[in-house]
Amino acid sequence: MIRTEALRVFATVAECGNIRDAADRLFRTQSAISMTLKQVEDQLGAPLFESDRKHSLTDLGSFVLGVAKVLLRDHDTAIDLIKEYASGASGRLRIASVPSVAALLIPDMLASFLASRPSAEIDLVDTDSADVRKLITSGQADLGIASIGATEAGLLTTPIFEDNMKLVCRADSPLAQHTKPLAWQDLEAVPLILNETTRGIQAAEFQAIAARTKLRVRNVTSLLAMVRAGIGVTLLPGLATVGLPPPLVERPLRDESCRRQVCLLRREGRVQSPLAIAFEQHFVSAISAKAEQPGMMSIFKC
Template sequence: MKFACCSLMGLPFRPVEGEAGRRFRQTKTSVVHFRKTEHSGGMIRLEALRVFVIVASEGNIRAAARRIGRTPSAVSMTLKQLEAEIGAPLFATDRKNSLTELGRFVLETARAQIAGFDRMIAAIRARAEGRVGQLAVACVPSIAATLMPGLIDGFLAERPGVELELLDADSAAVAELVESGEVDLGIAARPAPGRVLRFRPLLADGFMVICPATSPLAAGTGPLAWEALAGERLIRNGASDRLEAPACRALSAAAPLMVRNVTSLLAMVAAGLGITLLPALAVARLPEGLVGRPLADREARREVGLIERSDAPRSPAAEAFIARLEVEAAALARRLARGDPPAAQGR
């Protein structure tokens, strides 16, 4: 008699090692397809194969029935149906303590197929629940330094199977990375309108005037009004270009230098090439030789939020990351509202 196993199919269930009864009950509709012969009904349920494997392992029906939480008569009926579907006996005796040659083959094959099926279901569930997968996030450097360490530490502790990539760039570049699909999520200032992007605000921070420690502007400690900056040479950056105050526009119009990278920008200020304006989070830790004073203009604020493509669904991993992001961002927003200095986080 010819006998061949072709494929496994079944409804999802959560495999639990050592809980055979639970596995048994959760796979009632799963089936194995066999090549049909003159003796075969053509379809075998995964439930029946699980019962067979357990009976063969236990050596008798009563022990198997206790293990899977069924009556002996129900287990016996399942075995009879399985043998009828296959078209040949699997046990050499009615006591079910000895297998036929075919029974030994089915036992070996079924164990391998059931283990593979369980691994497949576990992998599907893990990806569906966001416990494995890939996620790419782009954010501005100030967020990378202050918000991301603690957020990523907690996220990866909960989901060690997720492969996370973090890129830092200015707000314009972050929006481009999200729009092009190179990253899944962005955290930056509000992008320009008219793009295939959606923006959800998370927090806002005020601006700081950054100057050399030798500058007259460094003499005080309080906020600086726009008038105090008259006559200063501004070094523009991506964040300062978003400010709409007329006084800032005038300073920008006369600025001969634009620097996007924050590290390079601060080096230029330290070298005495001018002053600059940066969001408070961007200068949580200033290099030696530089001083930061708050800008008095309360309207001069940077709004930071989540950027996504409006036409792209979120992956489970992205959903989990966003949930943690919202909690961490809210905590940082409260610290900023209290006037607490932002700092890098982590363990």
């Protein structure tokens, strides 16, 4: 069987017109080049060159050269594609993220990530934490960005940052007039709208208020519409309260233990693709840099 590298030697000699220049180009000795050419000719049973000077091809040599150029081009293209994929520069990555991270953190970092990876394909789904976890465990997403639940069987979690929960209400609400952080008892007299994030709040005072709540909304856009309509108030992570549409405002809570922890999630027992590993490293680095920016430090910490 004729090896690919043997054909490369032959094609290089044919292009250079002599063994010496071909040896220099391939970083091999002239004797090694001559031996490889002889092996190819022995396997074919006929000469490839008209003379030992190697500057003129036989009819067989011309045919082999034409086929070899196509094969070597395809071979080199395939190797480049494999190396590109293995280095994390290409491939397809399916990401599931909570809306606040998808809207406020991922766009800028994804732009810089893709700038050096034009061949990479990214599928991004923004949904609540419960669905993010389901997408990861079912294999429908490769990497998740969400808060962790009470039980995370089958998931590997890497904490990324935390942000404090805040009250969201209308600007004309009596709660919006408070100049100090709100205590749980301040919320007892107002209708509270629960959402997916509030499931993680363990404070006994909050649990008592939540037990009397009649409305739960999962979609953030619909949730804010309910608050804007004056149906009630809600609690959201600090990152989700950035750029609230008027007339909505956010107010801090006195209970500093009331915070969300955001993690990178991936399925246990599954080897990450090179692109997923590269994205995870880039994301963590971008979050660390973002946390140091003025204004963002008050929202979350790494």
